[in-house]
Amino acid sequence: MARLARLARLALALAWLPGVCAAAPCDGWPEWQAFSRHFVADGGRVVDQSQDNKPTTSEGQSYGLFFALVANDRPAFEQMLGWTRDNLAAGDLLARLPAWLWGRDANGRWTVLDDNSASDSDMWIAYDLLEAGRLWREPRYTAMGKLLALRILREEAADLPGLGLTLLPGKVGFWDGKGKARLNPSYLAPQLLARFAHALPDSDWVKAPKSSVRVLLDGAPKGFAPDWLAYQAGKGLQPDADSKAEGSYNAIRVYLWAGMLAPDAPLRAELLKTYGPMSQATVKQGQPPEKVDTRSGAAEGRAPAGFSAAMLPFLEAQNEAAAVQTQLLRMQAMPLSERPDNYYDHVLTLFGQGWQQRRYRFARNGQLLPAWEGSCAASRPASR
Numbered sequence: 001m002a003r004l005a006r007l008a009r010l011a012l013a014l015a016w017l018p019g020v021c022a023a024a025p026c027d028g029w030p031e032w033q034a035f036s037r038h039f040v041a042d043g044g045r046v047v048d049q050s051q052d053n054k055p056t057t058s059e060g061q062s063y064g065l066f067f068a069l070v071a072n073d074r075p076a077f078e079q080m081l082g083w084t085r086d087n088l089a090a091g092d093l094l095a096r097l098p099a100w101l102w103g104r105d106a107n108g109r110w111t112v113l114d115d116n117s118a119s120d121s122d123m124w125i126a127y128d129l130l131e132a133g134r135l136w137r138e139p140r141y142t143a144m145g146k147l148l149a150l151r152i153l154r155e156e157a158a159d160l161p162g163l164g165l166t167l168l169p170g171k172v173g174f175w176d177g178k179g180k181a182r183l184n185p186s187y188l189a190p191q192l193l194a195r196f197a198h199a200l201p202d203s204d205w206v207k208a209p210k211s212s213v214r215v216l217l218d219g220a221p222k223g224f225a226p227d228w229l230a231y232q233a234g235k236g237l238q239p240d241a242d243s244k245a246e247g248s249y250n251a252i253r254v255y256l257w258a259g260m261l262a263p264d265a266p267l268r269a270e271l272l273k274t275y276g277p278m279s280q281a282t283v284k285q286g287q288p289p290e291k292v293d294t295r296s297g298a299a300e301g302r303a304p305a306g307f308s309a310a311m312l313p314f315l316e317a318q319n320e321a322a323a324v325q326t327q328l329l330r331m332q333a334m335p336l337s338e339r340p341d342n343y344y345d346h347v348l349t350l351f352g353q354g355w356q357q358r359r360y361r362f363a364r365n366g367q368l369l370p371a372w373e374g375s376c377a378a379s380r381p382a383s384r
Contacts, residue, residue, distance in 0.1 A: 022357065022358040022371070023357040023358060023359050023371065025359070025370075025371035025372045025375050025376055026072075026372055026375065026376040028071055028072075028073065029067075029070065029071040029073075029354070029359060031349070031350060031353065031354070032067045032068070032070070032071040032073070032350060032354075033071075035067065035346055035350060036064075036068075036073075036076060038340060038341075038346075039060075039064075039343060039346065040064060040076070040079075040080070042083070043079055043082070043083055044076075044079035044080040044081070044082055044083030044084070045061075045080075045083050045087070045102075046060035046061050046063070046064040046080065047060075047343075048060060048343045049340075049341035049342075049343055050341050050342050050343050050344070053103050053104050054103065054104075055101060055102060055103035055104075055113070056087075056088075056101075056102045056103065057100055057101055057102075057118070057121070058084070058088055058098045058099065058100045058101075058117070058118050058121035058122065058125070059100070059118060059120065059121040059124075060343065060347075061080055061083070061084045061088065061098070061121070061125065062120075062121040062122075062123075062124035062125045062128065063124065063347050063350075063351075064076075064080050065077055065080050065081060065084075065124070065125060065128040065132075066124060066127075066128050067350050067354075068080065069128055069131060069132055069135065069368065069370070070354060070359055070360045070368075070370050071359075071372075072370065072372045072376055074132075074136060077128075077132060081129075084098055084125065087102055087112075088100075088102060088112070093125075093144060093148060094144065094147055094148075097117040097122055097148075097151060097152070097155060097156070097171060098117065098121065098122065098125065099112040099113075099114060099115040099116070099117070100114060100116055100117055100118040100121065100170065101113045101114040116170050116171060116172050116173065117155070117156060117170045117171040117172075118169065118170055119152060119156040119167050119168060119169055119170055119171075119187055120169070120184070120186070120187035120189075122148065122151075122152050122156065123149075123152060123167075123187070123189070123192045123196075124189075124192065125148060126145045126146075126148040126149040126152060126192075126196070127145070127191075127192045127195055127196075127366075128145070129141045129142070129144045129145030129148065130142060130145035130146065130149075130195060130196075130199055131145075131195075131367065131368040132145075133145060134367070135368070135370065135373060145199070146199060146200060149196050149199070149200060149203075149205065150200065150203060152167075153203065153204050153205065153208075155171045156168050156170060156171055157204070157208065158175045158181065160175070160181055160211070160231060160233070161179055161233035161234075162233050162234065162236065163211045163214060163215075163231060163236075164207060164210055164211045165204055165207040165208055165210075165211060166181070166183070166208070166211040166212075166215070166231075167187060167188060167208060167211075167212065168181065168183070169182065169183065169184045169187055178233075179232055179233030179234065180230070180231070180232050180233075181230075181231045181232075182228060182229070182230060182231075182240065182242075183215055183219075183228070183229045183230075183231055183237075184227070184228055184229070184250060185215055185216055185219055185220075185225050185226065185229060185250075185251065185254050186225070186227070186250045186251055186252075186253040186254050186257075188212040188215060188216060188257075189253075189257040190209070190212070190216075190257060190258070190261060190265065190267050190271075190366075191257065191260065191261065191265075191362045191366040192366060193205070193208055193209045193212055193366070194209065194265070194364070194365055194366035195365065195366030195367060196208070196366075197209060198365040198366060198367075209267075213267060213270075214237070215229065215237065216254065216267075216271065216274075217270060217271070217274050218236070218237050219237045220274055220275065220294065221294075221295075222277060222294055222295065222296065222297040223274060223275055223276055223277030223278060223297070224247045224251070224275070224277060224278055224281075224292040224294045224297060224299075225247050225251040225254035225255065225275065225278070225294070226239065226240065226243070226245055226246065226247045226251055226294040227240075227243050227246055227247055227248055227249070227250035227251050228240035228242065228243040228250070239294065239295055244293075245293060245294045245295045246291055246292065246293065246294065247291070247292040247293075247294045248290060248291045248292070248301075249344065251292075251294075252288070252303075252306075252307050252310045252311075252348065253310065253348075254275070255275060255278055255310065255311060255314040256310040256311075256313060256314065256348070256351055256352060258271040258272065258275060258314060258317070259311070259312070259313030259314030259315070259316065259317045259355075260313045260351075260355050260361075260362055261317075261362065262361070262362050262363055262364045264364050265362075265364050266364075268317070272314075272317055272318060275314070276318070277297060278292075278314070279311075279314060279315060279318045279320060279323075281299055282311055282315065282320075282323060282327075283315075283320055283322075283323045285299075286326055286330075287302070287303055287307070287308060287326075287327070287330055288303045288307040288308060288310075288311050289301060289303060290302055290303040290304075290307070304334075304339075304342070304345050305330060305331050305334035305335075305336075305339075305345060305349070306342070306344060306345035306346070306347070306348035306349055306352075307348065308327035308328075308330045308331050308352075309327070309331055309348050309349040309351070309352035309353050310348040310351065310352045311327055311352070312324055312327055312328070312352040312353065312355065312356040313352060313355050313356065315327065316356070324356075328356075331349070331353070336349060358371055359371050
């Protein structure tokens, strides 16, 4: 009965998308397979082909793990997890946070280039493990995900005066220990925060969403998410001087996460209302702006097609059906084959288009609802 109920909820979640054909849930996700062939190498390393030195980031590993889970590709998941553990966490994901940057150093050696962490990547890895454990019935993954989530709280969160327990962008360099911090709204995917609070109800994860709500809502006074925000005790959230209060390649993910929230998720309506101006700008221009001055709302630049893909869920949530079709046409006119090495464009496309194709949804509590669950039982690897 529980499984039937889950499938019924999934069917309802998929039914509200008008005029979109659902992808075959057991086809292995051809777009993921293409991404894997081009960007995943060396036994599980996600390579940023757009950079001359071909580096790997913990972000790339975390997104690759998520896409493999959505595709029900457990061998790829295990390879990427193993590479991440061995190369970014010195062989032990239970003992340390992954380094955010790996590549070739000045002496030609392939090694960690910066051992600081990136909290968004760490959160996605923890989330991927939690959901892999649940969906593939692998308790080891679940335990690893919980342990990593708890380490994130200890090492990448701070109790900011006047804001409360807040996720910092990394372990070092974003908080002076007194009253000043630098924050990144795109690191605060509400689905992940909800999932951690649900999985670890006796931990401080139940407190983290409160400060995140303020960062996401109060940090966008003109309706456009900034790449970075400054916070100072007594003054609150302020435009970030270093990034010139710009909203661009980081911020596009804020709209992506908001658009993919479950219809009954607590924060969804407020986010859709707050970020309405971004939807309006996209409708008016026929494409998302590449850059926005979040203080004035002035927009400029021709966004890459990946931005159009990232906006698909948000425009769907805003009931902008014509704008969705416009973005799909724009993506067809600017195919990924014309920019095969643009890692970030491919990532945004897999997230946005994969959701639009109904390959996955998120539940109210943040759980992943992949299209293959239930219908692809025969292809699911046996649990150990």
